[in-house]
Amino acid sequence: xxxxxxxxxxxxxxxxxEYYHIIPKKELNDFPENVQKLSIAEKKDKYLVLKMPDxxxxxxxxxRMLIEDLPEGSDTxxxxxxxxxxx
Amino acid sequence: MDIExxxxxxxxxxxxxxxxxxxxxxxxxxxxxxxxxDYYDKYSTNIxxxxxxxxxxxxxxxxxxxxxxxxxxxGDGEVIFTKNCTEAINIVAHGIDWKPQDxxxxxxxxxxxxxxxxxxxxxxxxxxxxxxxxxxxxxxxxELKQRIDNHTRLVAITHASNVIGTILPVAEITEISxxxxxxxxxxxxxxxxxxxxxxxxxxxxxxxxxxxxxxxxTGTGILFFKKKYxxxxxxxxxxxxxxxxxxxxxxxxxxxxxxxxxGTPNIAGGIGLGAAVDYLNAIGMSEIRKHEIELTxxxxxxxxxxxxxxxxxxxxPEKRTGVVSFRIKDIPSHRIAIIADExxxxxxxxxxxxxxxxxxxxxxxxxxxxxxxxxxxxxKDEIDHFVEIIKKIAKDE
Numbered sequence: 001x002x003x004x005x006x007x008x009x010x011x012x013x014x015x016x017x018e019y020y021h022i023i024p025k026k027e028l029n030d031f032p033e034n035v036q037k038l039s040i041a042e043k044k045d046k047y048l049v050l051k052m053p054d055x056x057x058x059x060x061x062x063x064r065m066l067i068e069d070l071p072e073g074s075d076t077x078x079x080x081x082x083x084x085x086x087x
Numbered sequence: 088m089d090i091e092x093x094x095x096x097x098x099x100x101x102x103x104x105x106x107x108x109x110x111x112x113x114x115x116x117x118x119x120x121x122x123x124x125d126y127y128d129k130y131s132t133n134i135x136x137x138x139x140x141x142x143x144x145x146x147x148x149x150x151x152x153x154x155x156x157x158x159x160x161x162g163d164g165e166v167i168f169t170k171n172c173t174e175a176i177n178i179v180a181h182g183i184d185w186k187p188q189d190x191x192x193x194x195x196x197x198x199x200x201x202x203x204x205x206x207x208x209x210x211x212x213x214x215x216x217x218x219x220x221x222x223x224x225x226x227x228x229x230e231l232k233q234r235i236d237n238h239t240r241l242v243a244i245t246h247a248s249n250v251i252g253t254i255l256p257v258a259e260i261t262e263i264s265x266x267x268x269x270x271x272x273x274x275x276x277x278x279x280x281x282x283x284x285x286x287x288x289x290x291x292x293x294x295x296x297x298x299x300x301x302x303x304x305t306g307t308g309i310l311f312f313k314k315k316y317x318x319x320x321x322x323x324x325x326x327x328x329x330x331x332x333x334x335x336x337x338x339x340x341x342x343x344x345x346x347x348x349x350g351t352p353n354i355a356g357g358i359g360l361g362a363a364v365d366y367l368n369a370i371g372m373s374e375i376r377k378h379e380i381e382l383t384x385x386x387x388x389x390x391x392x393x394x395x396x397x398x399x400x401x402x403x404p405e406k407r408t409g410v411v412s413f414r415i416k417d418i419p420s421h422r423i424a425i426i427a428d429e430x431x432x433x434x435x436x437x438x439x440x441x442x443x444x445x446x447x448x449x450x451x452x453x454x455x456x457x458x459x460x461x462x463x464x465x466x467k468d469e470i471d472h473f474v475e476i477i478k479k480i481a482k483d484e
Contacts, residue, residue: 012421014439015447017454019421044479046430049422058422066425069454 006063006082010075018070020078024063031061034087052081059085088374094464096366105433105469110249110410110440110460113280113302115363122362123304126355134354135328135345149354152361153344156309159364160279160294162286164313167347168298168357172276173200174323175295175310176243178347179272180204182320183240187212190238192269194218194226195444196248196255201274201295202444205243214238222449223401224253228263235267242271246278250442250456251400252383252407254282258289265290276300279309280462281379281408283372286311301367303360306353317346324349375463379409382461382470386411389474395481399450409461412440414452415481423457423480431476433469435459 005025012019035048041056042049050057054077058066065085067078094100096116106114126148130141134149157166169175181204191205195217205215216234220226235242242264247254257278261271272293278284279294280301286294293316298307312320322329322340326349332339340346367375384404390396395416401407415423420437427433438455439446446452459473 012438014455015443015453021425047426056419056422058425060429062429064425064429066422068419068422 005086008075008078008082010078013072016072018072018074018078020065020067020070020074022063022065022067022078022082028061028063031059032063032086034085035059037087038085050085052084055081057081057085088370088378090378090464090466093370094466097464100464103432105431105465105472107433107435107459107461107465107469107473109280109300109462109465110277110458111436112297112299112305113462114464115302115304115359116366118366119302119304119359119362123355123359126358131355133351145354145358148358148361149352152357152364155361155364157311159368160284160286160296160311161288162294162311164286164311165317165344167310167312167344168352168360169295169308169310170306170353171299171308172274172295172297173308175308176200176272176274177204178310178323179293179295179312179320180208181323184319184321185211185213185240188214188238189240190214190216190236191241191243192216192218192231192234192239193243194245195220195449196224196226196245196250196253197243197442197444198245198249198274198276199441199443200276201243201245201272205241217444220445220449222251222399224248224251224255224445226255228256228259231260232263232267235264235269237268239264239267239269242269243274244271245274245276247281247408247410248400248442248445249277249410250440250445250450250458251412252277252410252460253400254278254406254408257291261289261291277408277410280367282376292316298356298360298363301363303363304353304356307356307360309360310347317342320347322347322349326350370463378463379461380404382465382467383407383409383411385467386459386461386470386474389470390477393474393478393481396477399452399456409465410458411460412446412450412456412458414456415477418480420452420455420457423477426480427457427473427476430479431472433473433476435473 039051041051134146270292276297279296294311296309424437
């Protein structure tokens with residue numbers, strides 16, 4: 001599953017902070033296996049918080065995500081992050 | 088008051104949905120939906136133009152809504168319909184003949200809608216000064232007195248903060264401003280839906296309202312102004328409906344609200360707004376206020392018991408509307424909001440709330456706050472459900 005399986009929305013671009021809301025076109029059954037290779041900052045029943053070099057990502061089991069606090073104009077970076085998480 | 092019965096009037100609540108974002112827009116009850124539907128189904132024609140029966144019916148219904156709104160706000164003045172509160176404020180900003188060195192005083196509490204229209208006037212030489220507030224939303228009335236000078240034409244202030252819910256002493260502010268010769272505009276977006284408004288007592292010159300936040304359809308707003316401004320205020324849009332006569336190089340404006348609502352207005356919305364006023368009247372604004380104070384007190388009590396949660400604003404629920412901004416440790420507000428939605432189907436708002444100065448500079452919340460805002464259709468059970476989610480978010484692994 002790659003970035004084309006997701007819809008990426010810029011939800012907030014205020015005061016230089018950019019947030020992206022990622023919605024899978026088809027809901028996943030569980031976290032992607034690839035997350036094991038990533039740094040997990042927080043693990044809860046229904047979601048994980050992943051620590052990326054430049055931001056954090058909240059990832060839900062169904063594939064919904066929130067990419068937190070990138071600099072303004074980070075659309076390409078947001079797409080790359082989705083790819084990286086999905087593997 | 089039977090809240091369960093009231094909840095039946097809101098179809099969206101039948102789908103396991105907890106809505107704590109009424110500060111952004113309110114849910115719409117069936118009578119409002121029905122009024123809009125009836126217009127489109129049975130008499131969807133233009134107003135003020137046709138001599139036929141359905142046009143007459145639409146005209147009467149739309150006009151009647153104006154009267155209902157004026158009565159609801161207990162004001163001796165004029166009411167015009169706008170597309171939202173923002174437009175209502177912009178009508179005043181564009182409608183007054185400002186002169187260089189005129190001064191406008193606003194506050195750090197304001198929503199962008201009650202700041203940016205004034206900032207734009209700077210290019211005409213208008214001076215805009217901002218009064219600071221403390222983190223509870225208190226402003227210093229003595230400072231206000233001192234700041235109002237001979238150049239001050241307008242004090243523009245919110246009735247209640249959309250970030251922390253603090254209710255401002257608007258009658259007192261109006262009195263102070265009038266004594267020193269300044270007009271007063273109140274941004275009532277967060278006040279009108281939740282408080283009993285007696286404009287005759289507040290005595291402000293302009294009161295701007297968001298119709299959709301008081302259960303009216305989206306695309307509705309209200310501007311109230313005193314009669315003396317009827318000729319002083321230039322309409323934003325001129326065109327169909329605004330004139331009684333047109334000559335080769337001039338025109339004569341009509342003498343009623345149509346002057347300010349150029350072109351075909353949002354007829355369905357206006358009629359729906361009238362139905363919303365009927366709905367609020369039937370419940371009673373004092374009952375709504377009582378319920379919201381109870382919910383706010385309950386929510387804040389629950390939040391105070393959770394380690395790592397910090398509530399912003401006044402701790403006395405009767406001094407605020409049902410808007411509660413909070414943070415959980417250092418967790419970004421958007422993360423709190425998305426978890427609430429995904430895990431618990433709870434809709435809250437997050438971020439800077441279009442009040443950058445208040446949220447970022449006064450509350451020091453660079454990345455915003457999580458904000459729950461209540462209305463008559465919310466319950467303590469819903470709050471309990473949300474509080475459980477907050478506890479889980481706050482709990483360390």
